[in-house]
Amino acid sequence: MIEATEGEVLLDGQDLYRLSKKELKEKRKDMQIVFQDPYASLNPRLTIRSIIGEAIKLHQVVGEKQREAFMEELLYEVGLGKHFLDHFPHQFSGGQRQRIGIARALAVRPKLVVMDEAVSALDVSVQAQVLNLFSDLQQKYGLTYLFITHNLSVVKHISNRIAVMYLGQIVEIADKEEFFQNPQHPYSRALISAIPSSNPEIKRERILLKGDLTSPVDPPAGCRFYSRCPEAGAICKEIQPVQREIGNRHLVACHFR
Template sequence: MSKAPLLQVENLKQYFPIKGGIFGRTINYVKAVDDISFHVNEGETVSIVGESGCGKSTTGRAILRLEEPTAGRVIFQGQDLLKLSKAEMRKKRKDLQIIFQDPFASLNPRQTVRQILEEALAIQNVVPRKQRRQRVIELLEMVGLNADQADRYPHEFSGGQRQRIGIARALSVEPKLVICDEAVSALDVSVQAQVLNLLKKLQREYNLTYLFISHDMGVVRHISDRIIVMYLGKIVEMGDKQSLFENPQHPYTRALLSAIPVADPRRKKERIILKGDVPSPIDPPQGCRFHTRCPFVMDRCKTEAPPMHKLGPQHEAACHLLEEGPVDYSQLLKEIKIS
């Protein structure tokens, strides 16, 4: 019998009302996340990737109820988080932590590192008061910082060091699931690699589970077990890392992968340039939401939303081209050129 997922998200929606008129009535909604479902198994890293505005960060915030979801279910360890009271959810947050994108904005500039970490320990009452000082030292050493740095303020650290403090704070309460919201995007490439390697090391040592949110497919490739691709509030493709990188089946995924830089200047790489801008989530296109920018658009794409098609044990994508199975895009492009 297979083990139940640590996190199961079902039909999650996050709509933000738009107020207008002299009475401030709701006149429309921003459909930031629109009916998505996925799961995360214990001990794995699942990444959500997409352009800015696709709904990936909103998904993470909705799971934690930092924004109250409009509809759906978020089942964590067999319990629906959306049915918990605020007091119950506050206690549950011990098991669900987040690492924010901006390491400087997420740390209180008036507190020392010791105070920041001790505050987290005190709120969730993880360790007795007398042991907190020692626990702070252990947390700093865990993320590659020194004990003598505990009484410094956030502005005295580099960006990479500040992010390590953010990681230490998230891990201080011994969570089961950590949501990494663009956790390395504000850092230099060399520092990104150090933080990613640290996250992987901590995952191995403490059996952590990550929901990793990023716009960078190169970063996602380095850390993920499975990948979810989002576009305009919808999941368009998801699968294990090998399937998705070696045989991407949604046109949008192919465009994202083509944007990954190649280190070898002699190696030619076909770049897929998408035309136009991402449509507004206030009034998304009918049918397939990607049809306004898709190079393979058909008439039915403009009226009929495609279902998710199973392409392998862990690989599925939402595209009308996939009704009869995986597509050979090199052959399809030849046929388009001939016609």
């Protein structure tokens, strides 16, 4: 669906950087986003009808006569009734507002949806409902999600393939099962060791990272994880790690493997 190489971002084989304004506008229908804060991302002066209907009208998803029924169907799909169309964002709970944000993203029938910490601002019980909604919608429409989060429990629930980033650089990519069973990068192992266990009888050894955090404003010439990595060598400080595939499963940016 989407790939990234140096100087390119490809969606369905097209480099987004090389598209004209007209072509990019058309391509935007294929890419939507659900934001972290379900209230700040909705215009408080607009009704839900206007919030959802704006993109439908702009991209001419359906005709004017079908627009009302289409918006009602969208609300139904995210678990809300059609009578909410004339309400304003402040009249909803956080979970309901996030469902509206999801309906807005789905309004143009995208292929890729970016979820930017989409459940971190919600209560735990509401998080589970919204995550299940994501799964149902993905199966129904064949969506691809790029799910950004710090919560590894959420990652384990919703993801198929995982990319771990440290200070803006990917350090490991793996399928979900492989990642949790056999993490390769020291930072990945530290993250997994920090996941709380629901069973008090299970004792997990916590990996505590020592050292100073590298400045993201002025990163070093070598590995950005160097100052905290328990396995770093002298070469890691001087030379930028090279990403490479290991066993056709992982893409790990390390010199020591």
